[in-house]
Amino acid sequence: MAEGLNLARLWRDMLALCRLAPHEHVAVLTSAAKPSPYATHALLAAEAAGASATLLQVSDLNNLPPAAMAAILKSDLLIDLAFSHDARVFGSLGNGLRVLVAVEPPEILARMFPTMEDRRRCLAAQHRLGYAKTMHVVSDAGTDITFGLGEFPSKCQYGFADEKGRWDQWPGAFVYTFPNEGSSNGTVVLDRGDILFPMKSYLQAPVRLTVKDGFITDISGGLDADFIKDVLESYKDPNVYAISHIGWGLSANGRWNTLGFYDKAGTEGQDGRAFYGNFLFSTGPNSGGGGKRSTPCHLDIPMRNTSVFLDNQAIVLRGEVMPDDQRVPAPAALAAE
Ligand SMILES: [Fe+2]
Structure with missing residues (x-):
């Protein structure tokens, strides 16, 4: 400890x-x-x-x-x-x-202990996401995908349950929604170092996912691609190929590297899901957001070095959160105040 x-x-x-x-x-x-x-x-x-x-x-x-x-x-x-x-x-x-x-273990509860600032930034992101009509995500690795938005509400986690009816998890700071049914089209290239949950593993090489009208239609790459393909195929359920929640990480103290310090039972992975500026892509159900699609297979895949645009406004640029009301102030800015 x-x-x-x-x-x-x-x-x-x-x-x-x-x-x-x-x-x-x-x-x-x-x-x-x-x-x-x-x-x-x-x-x-x-x-x-x-x-x-x-x-x-x-x-x-x-x-x-x-x-x-x-x-x-x-x-x-x-x-x-x-x-x-x-x-x-x-x-x-x-x-x-x-x-x-x-x-999560004590070190993670303490290091990522939430603040009212986290709440403020997450609610600002939820508000911005709530009126977006499209999300466009690109990366140097080859991701280029568009999601229609507006059918489902935007949500966030900020790490504590202060309002009636609020479900939250200590710790966590991220925002998400679900794409409109059938609206996701393009390519997602999962890159080396992106994280696969619930397996709690870092991908070793790129995996190319082709997405048409809301569903993954092709998976190609090396061993990691074969693994993902085999997991999804094992369910014999077309809904496992659908897109689930999408959003970005806003944690001031979550770290991408944390899975390297714990065995798989040692952490649930809130660092990976929430680290600042990730794009959290996921597959499977949308019943948690108000949709009708449920399936037991759900992969959370936090990605690094991606750029997220809402209606052409840059929200995350290569892993850096852009809007002032969502950014963690830089130490120099804090010192100058
Ligand atoms: Fe998830």
Whole structure:
């Protein structure tokens, strides 16, 4: 653990960002098979804030038992330390439940600890993405693809759950939406060093994806291309070839290199998904954004050194975030203030 890392203080500060009020109730969810080391910190921090708190230890994270669901429904904030994918949890957001997922190791929680500045920049990006009609993405490696936008809302993660109905994950700072159905056309060239999730691996050589009317129609390249092709083919489901969410990374402290420091079970990969100026491309479902397409295969692929244009406005240029209201101020600019 990094020197000076104080989990009690981090949890206190996180619950303050989540605007936990003394009259509120917190549910802390953890896995019976692999209890989270954060459960005690979360419970103590909630009680120190004057809130009441319940620990829920469950064996099936994707099919929560009735008693756990009942406790969650009575709560204002669910601290999910096991990353449940139970659809009823997402369904509860409409009733005002706030959900905060926290599964990364302590060093990542501390290094990428979110701020109100992250929130401000992410909401500015969400607003900009929300009124765009097209996204055009290019790279020196050969990417040149256009996505129609406007059918689905823009969303962001900024690392804490402060508003009623907000689902977020500590840490993370990125913005995304889903392309209009059938509107994605062009070529995506995944380059050496781009990241493949959930495999948590760095690509070793370029992979060329041809995209027509919203679906990948050809995959070519070397071993990495063969691997991706084989994974997608194994599902026997045409929807795995569709384009899922698209967006860009805005984390001030997320690092592309982090997967090189952990074994695969050691991190969930929020660094890779959120590092500043990435283009996060993904494949498969769009049900999470309001679309009708669902499929169990979902690849998140953060790409480096790409340029993202919204309606011809440069938003990211070769991995550098451009709009003033989305940029992390340079250290010199901070010092001059
Ligand atoms: Fe994803």
